[in-house]
Amino acid sequence: MASPVTKERFGRFRVLVIGRANAGKTTILQRVCNTRKKPEIYNSSGKKISTTVLMPSRKRGVHDIENEMVFRHSPGFVFHDSCGFEAGGESEFEKMKTFISDRSKATSLKDRIHVIWYCIPMDEASRSFTEGEIKFFSQCDTGSIPVIVVFTKFDALYDVEYAQLKRDGASREDAKELAPKRAEESFANGPQLKFLYDPKVIPHPPKCHVCLPNMNTDDANCGPLIDCTAGALDDEALKQLLISSQQTNLELCMKYAVERQLSRILFESCEY
DSSP, rough: OHHHHHHHOOSSSSEEEEEEETTSSHHHHHTTTTTOOOOOEEEEEEEEOOGGSSSOOSSOOOTTOOOOOTTEEEEEEEEEEEEEEEEHHHHHHHHHHHHHHHSOOOOOOOSSSOEEEEEEEEOOOSOOOOOHHHHHHHHHHHTSSSSEEEEEEHHHHHHHHHHHHHHOOOOHHHHHHHHHHHHHEEEEEEEEHHHOOTTOSSSSSOOOEEEETTTTTTOOOOOOOOOHHHHHOOOOOHHHHHHHHHSSSSSHHHHHHHHHOOOHHHHHTTOO
C-alpha cells in the first residue's frame, strides 16, 4: 500500500489515454477499475459535467484532454482522454503535445501525468498503424513519462488464426485451443512490433506493450497492463501508488509486498 506521505505527495495515479475512436479505451478503464459503470467527468475547474462527452464519435473536438475521468469504484485513478488524431487536424496533435509537456513538468506533483496508455485496436481490417499513431511515435517526445502501447481487441487475431487452422485441416476443438497461442506468436514476430521498435523509423518508441483480448467479458484480465505499467515506472513511490490504486491484480499486490519485504531485509542485513 502507498504510504500517506506518498498519497499526499502525488495525489492520485494519473493516466493519459490516447487512441482512435472505438479503440475500446473506456472498456479498458472499466476493467482496470473493476466496474461496469461509466466514469464521472470533471472539467479543469473541478466542475462535474455530462458523460455524453464519452459517446463514440469520429468527429474532431469531441474530447477535452483537460477533463478528468474518475470511476467512483476506484477513486485512486484519474484518467485523461485524448481523441486520437486519425480524424485529421494538426490542432489536436499540438494540444496533446502541449498537454504532455505541461503535465510532465507541472509544479505540483499531483497534476503530473504518470503514464501514457496508447490504445491501438486489432480488429481493423488492415491492422496497420494509422498516420496519427506513426506521427505520435515519430514526433512526440514524452520525456520521463513512460508510454505503453495497449493492443486492444486482440481476440480479433484469434479469429484469424482459427480460420487458418481450420483451412489447414484442424478440428474445431483443436483450432479453438491453438488459435490464441498461434496469434500471440504470429504477432510477436510480425511487422507491427518490428516497425514500432525500429529506431530508424520510430525515434520515440514505447517503453513496452501489452496485448489485451476479450475485455468485454466478465472474466476479462487486465492484470498484464497493470504489471507492465508497474515495470515501466522508475519512481518507487509512484509504483506504490499504482499498486495501491488498482483493484484487479491481487497477485501483483502480493508480489510487490514480497519484493519490498525482501529489499528491507537485505538492506537491514547490510547494515550489520
